[in-house]
Amino acid sequence: MANISQAATLKVCYDQWVPMTIFPSEGSTARGVVIDMLHQIYTAKGYTLEYYEVPLARGLSMVKDGLCDMLPEYVFSWSAENDFVYADEKTFAYTTAFVVRKHDPWHYNGIQSMQGKRIATGPGWDYSSASVEYQKYIDDPRNSRFIEVISGYDDVVDRIFTMIKEGRVDLYADNELVLQYALNRLGMNDDLKIVRPGLEKKLVERAIFSKKIPTKKRQKLIRIWDEGRLSMKGAQEKFYLDKYGVTFQE
Template identity: 25%
Template sequence: MSRLVRAVVLLGMLLIAQGAAAQTLRLVGDAWAPYADVSLLNDGLSTDLIRTALGRAGYTTEYEQVPWARAIHGVGEGRYDVLINAWYSEDREQIGEFSQEYLVNRLRFLKRKESTVDYQNLTQLHPYSIAVVRSYAYSPAFDNDTNLKKVPVASFSTAVRMLAAGRVELTVEDEYAAKVALGREPAEVRDNVEFLPRSLSENGLFILVSLKTPGHDKIVADFDKAIAAMKADGSYDKLLKLHGL
C-alpha cells in the first residue's frame, strides 16, 4: 500500500472516529428505582428505554448517576446532554428541550398508618406538613399552591423516614418508585406508612435535552421517532416486562 493510500485510509478512519465521538450523548439521572439506578438491570427501566431508543436513532451514550440537583444543574450548564427522567415544568424549558412523554408516573401521597389524613383536594392538605424532594416538579397545582406546608429534603428516603418518625405528616412520590424504595427501608419505616387511596396526578416522564447541546432539537425528534417505532414493533413492551412492569 502506497504512502498516499495509507494516508487517505488513516484520514478516513479519523473522520469516522470523530463523527462517532460527536454522536456520543452524556446521559444523567438520579437514583430513582425502578426507573434509574445503577444497581438495577441495565441501570433501570428509564435508562434502558432511553439508551435503546437513542441507539436505534444512531447515537452512542454514556450514563452518569448523580444527585438530582447536580443532574439538573449540569444539564443547564451543558455538562450533560440529556436528563433522562424529567417531569415537565415551565422553568425547565429555559435550560432544555422536552421530548414527548415516554412513560407515565402515578404520584401518590403517603401517610403514617395511624394518621386520619384524608385527601380529596389540595385545600384539605393545607394544615399538614409535606416532605418534598428539592428541585422535583410534582404537578402544576401542587407546585404552585403556596398554602401547602412543603418541607424540602434531599431524597425520598429522607422524606419517608421523617414521615415514619412523625416529623412530617405526609410525603409524595411515584407509586412504583415508592414501592421499590420502601423495600429498602427498615421495617420500622416501611411497616408504618401507607398510600392514600387518591393519586395526586399522573405525570408524563420525558427526557430533557440541554439547549447547550448542538442539535438538541434533532436529538429530541430522533428520540421521539425511535420510541414510537419501539411501541409499534413490540420492543417497548418487552423492555417493560423485562423490568417487571
C-alpha cells in the same frame, strides 16, 4: 477520529428514581426501566452513551450548562422551556399517590387537606404537571415551616420514608410505582401505607435536551428519541417493565 467519536457520544444525566432510573452499585449493574429503553434507542443509532448519576437539581444544571446533552425524565413545565428543549414524545405519564404512616386516616382532598401537615419534597422537584395548586402550596413562603426539602445523592426517597415512619414529616407524594417499589424494598409495609387517589392529574415526564447543543444536532437527537420511544409502545415497553417487576398503566 476524535471528532467522529465525540459526535457519536451522548452524555446522559439522570437521578435515582427506582425502578424507573437506578444508580448502579457493586451488587447490581441495573439502571432502570427508562435508562434501559434509552440505551436501546440510541445505541441502535450508533451512539455511545456516557452516564452521569447525579441528584436531579444537579442534573438539570448540567443539562442547562451543556455539561450533559440530555436528561431522560423531567416534568413538563412551560417555564422550564427557557432552560431546556423538551422532546415531543413523553417518556411516561405516571399516576401519583401519597405515603403516610400506617394508622394515619388522612386522605388528599385538595389543598385544604394539606393544612397543618408536614410535607416532604426534594430540590428541583416539580409537581405542577400533576397539580398546579399543590406546587404553589409547596412554593408559598407562608407554608415553608411545613415543607421539608430533602436533598442527597441517591437515597432521598428512602430517607423520606424513614422520616415519615419516625414522625418527622407526615406525607409525601410521588409516582405510585416508585412508592410501591420503595415500600416493598424497604420492608415498611407494616409502618407506612400508600394513599389514593393522589394528585389531580398524571405526572407527565419528558426527556429534556441542552440548548447548548447546536440546533441541527439537537433536533436529530430529539427525533431519534421521539421515534424510538414511540416504536417501543407495546411489547418492547412491556419487556422492560417486566424486567423490573413493574405493572404500569397509563
